[in-house]
Amino acid sequence: MKPANAFYAQSGGVTAVINASACGVIETARKHKTRIGKVYAGRNGIIGALTEDLIDTSKEPAKAIAALKHTPGGAFGSCRYKLKGLEENRVQYERLIEVFRAHDIAYFFYNGGNDSADTCYKVSQLSQKLNYPVLCVQVPKTVDNDLAVTDNCPGFGSVAKYVATSMREAAFDVESMAKTSTKIFVMEVMGRHAGWITAAVGLAADRDNDIPLALLFPEVAFDEAGFLAKVDALVKSHGYCCIGVSEGLRTADGKFFSESGLKDAFGHSQLGGAGELIAKLVREKLGHKYHWALADYLQRSARHIASRTDLDQSYAVGKAAVEYALKGMNAVMPAIRRVSQKPYRWKLEPAPLSQVANAEKMMPRDFISADGLQITEKCRAYLAPLVQGEAPPPFRNGLPDYVRLKNAPVRKKLPEFKI
Amino acid sequence: MKPANAFYAQSGGVTAVINASACGVIETARKHKTRIGKVYAGRNGIIGALTEDLIDTSKEPAKAIAALKHTPGGAFGSCRYKLKGLEENRVQYERLIEVFRAHDIAYFFYNGGNDSADTCYKVSQLSQKLNYPVLCVQVPKTVDNDLAVTDNCPGFGSVAKYVATSMREAAFDVESMAKTSTKIFVMEVMGRHAGWITAAVGLAADRDNDIPLALLFPEVAFDEAGFLAKVDALVKSHGYCCIGVSEGLRTADGKFFSESGLKDAFGHSQLGGAGELIAKLVREKLGHKYHWALADYLQRSARHIASRTDLDQSYAVGKAAVEYALKGMNAVMPAIRRVSQKPYRWKLEPAPLSQVANAEKMMPRDFISADGLQITEKCRAYLAPLVQGEAPPPFRNGLPDYVRLKNAPVRKKLPEFKI
Numbered sequence: 139m140k141p142a143n144a145f146y147a148q149s150g151g152v153t154a155v156i157n158a159s160a161c162g163v164i165e166t167a168r169k170h171k172t173r174i175g176k177v178y179a180g181r182n183g184i185i186g187a188l189t190e191d192l193i194d195t196s197k198e199p200a201k202a203i204a205a206l207k208h209t210p211g212g213a214f215g216s217c218r219y220k221l222k223g224l225e226e227n228r229v230q231y232e233r234l235i236e237v238f239r240a241h242d243i244a245y246f247f248y249n250g251g252n253d254s255a256d257t258c259y260k261v262s263q264l265s266q267k268l269n270y271p272v273l274c275v276q277v278p279k280t281v282d283n284d285l286a287v288t289d290n291c292p293g294f295g296s297v298a299k300y301v302a303t304s305m306r307e308a309a310f311d312v313e314s315m316a317k318t319s320t321k322i323f324v325m326e327v328m329g330r331h332a333g334w335i336t337a338a339v340g341l342a343a344d345r346d347n348d349i350p351l352a353l354l355f356p357e358v359a360f361d362e363a364g365f366l367a368k369v370d371a372l373v374k375s376h377g378y379c380c381i382g383v384s385e386g387l388r389t390a391d392g393k394f395f396s397e398s399g400l401k402d403a404f405g406h407s408q409l410g411g412a413g414e415l416i417a418k419l420v421r422e423k424l425g426h427k428y429h430w431a432l433a434d435y436l437q438r439s440a441r442h443i444a445s446r447t448d449l450d451q452s453y454a455v456g457k458a459a460v461e462y463a464l465k466g467m468n469a470v471m472p473a474i475r476r477v478s479q480k481p482y483r484w485k486l487e488p489a490p491l492s493q494v495a496n497a498e499k500m501m502p503r504d505f506i507s508a509d510g511l512q513i514t515e516k517c518r519a520y521l522a523p524l525v526q527g528e529a530p531p532p533f534r535n536g537l538p539d540y541v542r543l544k545n546a547p548v549r550k551k552l553p554e555f556k557i
Numbered sequence: 558m559k560p561a562n563a564f565y566a567q568s569g570g571v572t573a574v575i576n577a578s579a580c581g582v583i584e585t586a587r588k589h590k591t592r593i594g595k596v597y598a599g600r601n602g603i604i605g606a607l608t609e610d611l612i613d614t615s616k617e618p619a620k621a622i623a624a625l626k627h628t629p630g631g632a633f634g635s636c637r638y639k640l641k642g643l644e645e646n647r648v649q650y651e652r653l654i655e656v657f658r659a660h661d662i663a664y665f666f667y668n669g670g671n672d673s674a675d676t677c678y679k680v681s682q683l684s685q686k687l688n689y690p691v692l693c694v695q696v697p698k699t700v701d702n703d704l705a706v707t708d709n710c711p712g713f714g715s716v717a718k719y720v721a722t723s724m725r726e727a728a729f730d731v732e733s734m735a736k737t738s739t740k741i742f743v744m745e746v747m748g749r750h751a752g753w754i755t756a757a758v759g760l761a762a763d764r765d766n767d768i769p770l771a772l773l774f775p776e777v778a779f780d781e782a783g784f785l786a787k788v789d790a791l792v793k794s795h796g797y798c799c800i801g802v803s804e805g806l807r808t809a810d811g812k813f814f815s816e817s818g819l820k821d822a823f824g825h826s827q828l829g830g831a832g833e834l835i836a837k838l839v840r841e842k843l844g845h846k847y848h849w850a851l852a853d854y855l856q857r858s859a860r861h862i863a864s865r866t867d868l869d870q871s872y873a874v875g876k877a878a879v880e881y882a883l884k885g886m887n888a889v890m891p892a893i894r895r896v897s898q899k900p901y902r903w904k905l906e907p908a909p910l911s912q913v914a915n916a917e918k919m920m921p922r923d924f925i926s927a928d929g930l931q932i933t934e935k936c937r938a939y940l941a942p943l944v945q946g947e948a949p950p951p952f953r954n955g956l957p958d959y960v961r962l963k964n965a966p967v968r969k970k971l972p973e974f975k976i
Contacts (some may be wrong), residue, residue: 314630
């Protein structure tokens with residue numbers, strides 16, 4: 139009897155290491171050929187399953203699959219497409235099962251964050267109801283680091299390493315210029331709801347790197363007076379100040395700071411400019427020249443400065459997902475548990491998707507200093523291991539040598555389905 | 558007889574590798590102790606000389622000086638302070654000579670770009686007139702790559718490697734998201750007058766990396782219709798488009814594109830937002846979702862992804878500057894000459910400062926494609942060797958381990974001088 143196939147899809151914003159999870163899934167499945175036939179990937183995520191647009195990963199040589207470990211982005215395409223609740227949207231869930239049935243898919247590996255955990259959980263429920271058994275395992279991924287149960291999220295450590303490195307480097311630059319020119323450097327980072335990435339900027343400074351930092355977290359309502367007093371004090375003591383700003387910074391009335399009244403050339407409210415607005419505020423109120431940077435996608439695609447720890451964990455969750463499924467586990471996610479802090483040791487444990495779906499892990503208040511503008515030692519201790527270790531990609535002609543897969547399509551068997 | 562001392566200063570915007578030039582100067586001087594006594598550095602550049610605020614680099618251990626090779630920013634501080642013409646500003650030039658005389662300084666190494674070459678040249682002229690001989694050697698440095706005579710400028714290759722790597726990584730990200738979300742990615746880069754850094758973004762795409770790129774150079778007046786047609790065509794053929802925009806992009810009437818009418822929250826004209834404005838224009842006219850990044854200081858401080866070629870050249874120009882001075886050469890700059898293209902070989906040759914000062918090297922028109930939106934093969938051939946080779950810094954606790962010097966002051970001997 140031919141072994142059943144597996145389906146793997148990438149969901150939501152991609153990361154520098156989500157392909158390492160794909161690699162973990164595919165390489166592990168290939169080691170169990172008597173149990174798992176082919177791994178089909180969804181072209182552009184779950185949309186690929188809905189539209190029966192499947193990629194036959196068995197057409198890729200082992201070398202190309204191995205190269206996923208050092209290639210950023212989502213090799214099969216991802217999507218922002220959230221399936222709604224089962225009752226409102228039963229036809230879509232049923233379509234998924236229909237596609238799985240048509241292609242003899244008995245394993246569903248969904249690589250994503252909160253929303254994907256929810257979808258993965260619902261598919262597992264429906265597959266029981268429809269009497270077509272599919273083992274559903276979530277492969278965790280999110281730069282936002284806001285998944286429940288797991289100690290940290292694959293994808294976050296590399297962003298953390300990037301933003302901390304970038305801020306440290308920029309600080310060395312600004313410090314040189316501060317006497318006659320730029321005194322303020324602002325970097326806006328991702329994380330609309332949770333301040334984990336903003337906190338990671340705090341790693342730029344440490345015992346050996348005395349860098350004057352102010353951080354603006356989405357969890358802490360913006361206090362203009364307190365913030366300006368801090369910046370003023372740091373410029374007086376150090377000659378300059380570096381500011382990390384979350385794109386999700388909010389004012390006391392709960393509105394996004396970036397929405398505070400600015401219109402763009404077309405008359406739209408200006409969004410996503412919290413960093414620039416903060417820089418301008420400092421110039422207006424304290425009179426200092428500023429520079430500001432918006433890392434945007436650079437921070438989450440910077441495979442060249444990925445964290446080795448993050449890379450190892452990203453591969454491991456892909457591998458564990460397949461191993462869980464082979465043990466018959468369903469509706470679970472490999473969660474990272476911190477076994478020891480010094481030396482840092484971690485292991486994976488299955489977490490029920492019911493606990494992961496629709497939960498969000500915010501920064502604990504004791505990770506943020508009393509003035510709301512820095513990280514605490516407790517936060518530093520949590521973050522430090524996650525950026526450990528380097529894992530540079532191979533370079534060719536002076537630039538990272540990333541892989542593009544062939545992404546050969548699987549022949550369709552079903553009528554078209556409009557989404 | 559005690560050997561005369563040397564003065565070294567960093568000028569203008571710093572780079573990821575300007576400290577490697579400082580290292581080249583100091584290590585080479587230390588090898589010639591019978592000829593050069595101490596190397597004094599100007600605290601915050603030439604201001605340190607004017608105010609007699611000198612740093613005694615002999616207090617730094619060899620290990621700390623060696624660590625300059627992997628540390629970004631300006632280790633002694635830099636400044637934006639251009640000395641005016643000799644006639645208008647004779648008192649400042651005379652003060653420089655007075656400080657040099659007081660500290661027995663017979664060698665002046667000035668690490669900077671066009672303006673510094675001019676200052677260095679004028680000091681050499683005045684020292685002759687005032688009959689206090691100082692050998693003046695410019696150590697070239699500028700991320701803008703716009704110095705005359707030299708084939709390329711130390712500092713540029715590392716920025717080029719950073720922007721090309723970053724755009725390639727972001728392209729892999731955007732390509733994954735394009736089906737349902739972001740189709741346009743814009744990165745704004747430095748280079749207000751010359752498009753060398755914008756051109757380097759073009760290296761992100763090559764024979765093996767088919768990335769749809771449109772580049773907006775400061776040398777090419779913005780043609781909205783042609784640009785939008787290109788972006789539209791690339792989105793149709795590839796599903797997405799990546800756009801590199803110079804901060805110095807200009808409209809047909811010669812104005813900065815970023816000044817085109819937008820006011821900020823304080824009613825000031827908004828500057829420095831060429832990238833964001835381009836992104837919004839594409840959304841408005843073609844309807845695509847965008848992301849945009851502003852690399853700002855990150856691009857010029859990114860020592861973690863420096864070019865080995867750039868690093869080697871930066872060290873070499875510092876070393877050569879000292880060797881030229883020891884040969885009695887005056888008012889010169891070590892210029893890089895490209896000896897062979899394949900394999901890339903280069904050597905240093907002294908260039909007269911009279912030819913370097915007040916000249917600016919723009920991108921040749923045949924480095925830009927006929928439509929003004931891409932680089933030519935000729936440009937690619939010029940740029941390719943400059944990003945070759947990796948030279949990662951040491952890492953400690955997962956982050957680059959950069960050095961901060963003690964920067965011990967030299968005792969002042971002269972009355973105060975107001976600048």
